[in-house]
Amino acid sequence: MTVTRQDIDRARITEIGAREETAYRDRTRQSEALFDRARQSLPLGVASSFQAYDPYPLFMGDARGSRIWDADGNEYIDFDMAFGVLAAGHSHPLLAEALQRRVANGTCYTFPVEDGVALAEEIRERFGADLVRFSNSGTESTMDAVRVARGYTGREKIIKFEGGYHGHHDDVLVSIQPPRDAMGPDDSPATVPASAGIPRSRIAETVIAPFNQPHVLEAILQAHSGEIAAIIVEPVQFNIGVVPPEPGFLERVRELATEHGAVLIFDEVKTGVVLAWGGAYEHFGIKPDLFCLAKSIGGGIPIGAFGGRREVMASIETLEGTPSQRVDATRGVGTGMEKSTLSGGATRVAHLGTFNGNPLSMTAGLVTLRQILTKDAYPRLHAMADRLTAGCQAIIDEHGLPGYAINVGPKGCVMFTPERVTNYRNLVGLDSELWAASFFYLANRGILLPPGPDDQWTLSVQHTDADIDRYLEVFGDFARELTAS
Ligand SMILES: Cc1ncc(COP(=O)(O)O)c(C=O)c1O
Structure with missing residues (x-):
């Protein structure tokens, strides 16, 4: 065009x-x-x-x-x-009716509800996932997914693409739209905080790569060999207008993540259940290790979710073996760190939240996905x-x-x-x-x-x-x- x-x-x-x-x-x-x-x-x-x-x-x-x-x-x-x-549009009649019933019957129990189980099953099916957890926003979902990736790999650094937005927690609130004079060279972009108040120690843990430049990503991964816990990416950059992946880019990101033992996280907060029934995963036919959802899955009620491969998500239940054993077991090669001080003796990754899986959000999600965004x-x-x-x-x-x-x-x-x-x-x-x-x-x-x-x-x-x-x-x-x- x-x-x-x-x-x-x-x-x-x-x-x-x-x-x-x-x-x-x-x-x-x-x-x-x-x-x-x-x-x-x-x-x-x-x-x-x-x-x-x-x-x-x-x-x-x-x-x-x-x-x-x-x-x-x-x-x-x-x-x-x-x-x-x-x-789903504003106040879809099916959703409005279901939520009226829900509001009349309690909106928060902090005990699990059947709708949450059914919603997790629905998300598993759409995204080809083994396990899913709920949160309350996109920010929480990417924050939780990053922690799971760090716990699983025993590594601390993550790679984020310049121009991408993944919510407002410190790890990812960097290089969103950095000033041109601060963004650094094309082949090693600087990590530029997008807010005051982000500690230097957090900034040091997030490595920036340019979107749609697989060769640069490859070189960055080589320079940080054995250090990268996760590569987080918006499959389409939807926070600088509409910037789709070039043909072959996401495929190469997938390959490189596997080669380097990094957990690939698709931030599907904007793409999930919008681009297609199964989000960017279905639209582009590429499967990440973890994906993050929010926004549209709740039909207008606050909700978030993340999920993916059993081995990675199971870190929330228990961390088995050393970090390098876990990484090697899933990528088939081995150069990961032998020991990690990151877990500090913890035997699993904490994923918590008072409102996680609350009945209002679960009913909203279930009706939205099963009855509206079919x-x-x-x-x-x-x-x-x-x-x-x-x-x-x-x-x-x-x-x-x-x-x-x-x-x-x-x-x-x-x-x-x-x-x-x-x-x-x-x-x-x-x-x-x-x-x-x-x-x-x-x-x-x-x-x-x-x-x-x-x-x-x-x-x-x-x-x-x-x-x-x-x-x-x-x-x-x-x-x-x-x-x-
Ligand atoms: C791709 C992406 N990830 C994460 C977020 C953060 O979601 P929330 O605002 O629900 O915390 C957003 C918000 O716009 C987003 O576009």
């Missing part, structure tokens, strides 16, 4: 952006008032810093199906879908997403906009970059002013996208063809206005 380039009149972008932001302010007075009030109690006026954007975030009132209403009563077709949580849901989701992307691309081509439309399964976006992006290093020239103008233009006409150029739309089973048509109509109007002579 060709990437079109045209020098759009900068003054026109600025003018439309300013006009649309003013219109946004005029239509969303309640949100502004709530934001002013929120700032008295909440840093940045929000509960998670991801929710903050200029001039202020929309405060929401209600949502159903593919629709969401803000505090002023403005209606939007929701293409944000809670940062990709809602492949196998037959995916062809339609893919067809709608492909049509939305093709439609946006046609508009981009017709008007010579700088950028391209892209999707992987039901998730996609317009990348306002002059060149196709394959990793964070070549995500250059992002036209954030153009992106902002389009965000406010679309929002003011009832099309809600995620409030940031690094995120993407997610379609749900409750979106309709008419929703796609409306998106294309408004995006077409935007392009026409932008380029009219």
Whole structure:
């Protein structure tokens, strides 16, 4: 697909952006008032810093199906879908009914429930996994998976890809979108903290590799031979827009992890049960040792899960043999460390959490997976997403906009970059002013996208063809206005 380039009149972008932001302010007075009030109690006026954007975030009132209403009563077709949580759509009737029953009968026991067993069975089947555990978020899932990998291998370092996001725990909150002058050489990227407050000792344990560069990964693994507990990867980088793996990349990551005795962790928090019934595992046909889930598996209720191979997950029950015996037993070669001081005498990996497997989340997950995101849901989701992307691309081509439309399964976006992006290093020239103008233009006409150029739309089973048509109509109007002579 060709990437079109045209020098759009900068003054026109600025003018439309300013006009649309003013219109946004005029239509969303309640949100502004709530934001002013929120700032008295909440840093940045929000509960998670991801929710903050200029001039202020929309405060929401209600949502159903593919629709969401803000505090002023403005209606939007929701293409944000809670940062990709809602492949089931808002308050799916089957889920709403099941949760009403659940709420009336107790939402937290801290004793196991049958729905949790059934949900674990469902996840095992979808992801070809032996064992599964539940958590409460994507962050917890990746944090737990990393600990299991460290306990299992007796190694301390992990490899994370530049530009990838795996939640907000210290080990992985590094090199998310590092400043260009701090990111280091192409063949040995620096580990750059994405927050104040991360100890240097944690930063030293996370080695950064560039996405889609298997040769560099290979060299990094060689340089850290016998030290890497896990390679954690988003199969599609969905936190810098949409950056798919190049053909053969994930296959090579799989091979290299096995060769080096590192546990391969797929972070399927965004991809799982969204790209396909069996997530990225099914979509790309590559099996990690562990995978992490959250977001869409709960249909809108907080939940997380991780799971994978029996030998690795069984570390939660007991650690058998030395670390090197465990690593060698699963990869068939041997150079692992003989002894590990890492376990400090512990005989298993702790995985804990008061709310893990709570009945509300378990019922939500079970209904979402067994009754809503069933196998037959995916062809339609893919067809709608492909049509939305093709439609946006046609508009981009017709008007010579700088950028391209892209999707992987039901998730996609317009990348306002002059060149196709394959990793964070070549995500250059992002036209954030153009992106902002389009965000406010679309929002003011009832099309809600995620409030940031690094995120993407997610379609749900409750979106309709008419929703796609409306998106294309408004995006077409935007392009026409932008380029009219
Ligand atoms: C790929 C990925 N992993 C992990 C997380 C963290 O999930 P949570 O926000 O539920 O902690 C996110 C959140 O956006 C994510 O996109």
